[in-house]
Amino acid sequence: MTTARLTLLAAAAALACGFAGPARAQEPEAVTPAHQQWSFDGVFGTYDRAALQRGFQVYKEVCAACHPVKHLAFRDLAEIGYSEDQVKGIAAQYQVTDGPNDKGEMYQRPGRPSDPIPGPFPNDQAARAAENGALPPDLSLITKAREHGPDYVYGILTGFKEAPAGFKMMPNMYYNEIFPGHQIKMPPPLTADGQVKYSDGTNPTIAQMAHDVVTFLSWAAEPTLEERHRMGFKVMLFLVIAVVVLYAAKRRVWSALH
């Protein structure tokens, strides 16, 4: 027990109460991904609008084949620099299920800005059935749901390699130097430079596409970051002044005693 992992304690405790949670297969080694430069880093960090739109394009043309962004609605895209009409246009490209109508039937209609962006599968079971049993995770919080968030996702996207000699791969798995355990079920999503055609003249190298889509996903996970940074600056400035004034007041009040 002393050397047992805590998860075993949890599993044992769960078992003791008649609930069997599946035990983890093995302890995967953690790899620290290299740090990248992000426009949203730092106290004054903001999202690069052009990178966000390119990143959305990469998401839409590559990632969206398997991964949903459950917490995003079309209307949110206005924040990354699309006009109202552009948002309407993007939404209208999707078919969403609505209803029931007067006859009690569900029906399909073009998407509206207020709709959540539909995922590629109607439910998790359908996703597993289509993906060899693996469930492609929701991406709208992915950069907050992993250690080293954006660097990790970038590392995964650019970390596909040939397995080293002697490394035993399981069937239908891909070698990735960042993924814990190095075996990932996701096939390399970005395989060639120019896979996505950018309209703003940016050269779509794998590194560029990965960087853009991670910027987009970071915004998707934390759309209020810019507002937070702006307000934070004002609050800190106010507090610094308040602290100086209060310290002077304290000195003055206490000077009567000394």
Place this chain on the structure above:
Amino acid sequence: MAASGPGASSSRIVRWIDYRLPFVKFINHELYEYPTPRNLTYWWNFGSLAGIMLVIMIVTGIVLAMHYTPQSDLAFDSVERLMRDVNYGWLLRYLHMNGASMFFIVVYIHIFRGLYYGSYKYPRELLWMLGVVILLLMMATAFMGYVLPWGQMSYWGATVITNLFSAIPVVGNKIVTLLWGGYTVGNPTLNRFFSLHYLLPFVIVAVVGLHLIALHTHGSNNPLGIDHKGPGDTIPFHPYYTIKDMFGLGVFLLVYAGLVFYAPNLLGDPQNYIPANPLQTPPDIVPEWYFLPFYAILRSVPNKLFGVILLFSSIGVLFILPWLDTSPVRSARFRPVYKWVFWLLVIAVVALGWVGAHPPEGVYVTVGRIATIYYFLHFLVLFPLIGKLERPRPLPLSIGAAVLGRGGAAAAAESD
């Protein structure tokens, strides 16, 4: 405002009210006439900071509850909706989330200050014990609050911690079933945790009220640990300590705001941004940082029941501390041995926190065990022993004399 100054109130309305409900008289008494030692250091700021944190947590919490859905299928999404679509929802949540951490930092410093200056000794034993009750209530409240977002760490943390009660012989499993409202952590668990998470802060408010009544009965302890004897030893709370507390609050808010605005998820676990999944155990189940020392104590013994007993005893020893410490002197300033031994306890608790954050393997087990043994040794053996063997240094004659540099022992007291 005219009536709030010292002396009799001038307003007829205030006098009319005070004759029937002596509210202004009460405020006057507690703020102006309440004698406070003139030598309190900034370590004495943390009591009022804790009170302010409690208010911030209750206010942000009440607004959060207006947008939160305590249902296991909807809870996670309702928090995300708050973060994205509610005006300043992100601010409220980050204030509340990081507020819990700031609250514990403040309270832990407050407790260690009490330990260093002997604030638990006669006649403040009940004041101290009420403080320990507040700590226990805070721990229960924080634990249940962490479950509410219904992420992976919420779910698995709840599973591990509630399972601790199954170690109790005979009735253990029944208690766990009662806590869960079923046979596993699920929707009924979330419902009752939400209900209790809303209730307990108001229980804390009530106990804080008692804590303050006990405090104002004999007044604050002070860095010298001696009683105040005359007017030269004390000053009115207002304006001296109101302004000092305000300045301290400003510095505290800078740290708090820095965390909220620039690193809101620093102290959280990324796993909690993954919705709860009963079929998938996270790689490491780790509680929030403020529970890590207790978690390390729990895991330092290979027997579950014994571990749980140690966990509760680690708080339990605090209750009986006033009777474990045999020294007649309060402040560590005049206790040449305890003054140093105190820091060993700080080191042990920090070490336990570090151990608690890591899987119980190898060096972590060894350090965890040594620190756990030391923790109990410190309270159960060193406190009674040092108090008996140590020769305290002479105490100053009065606070006033010590502060103003008169009297023989006073100079020595100030120099350390």
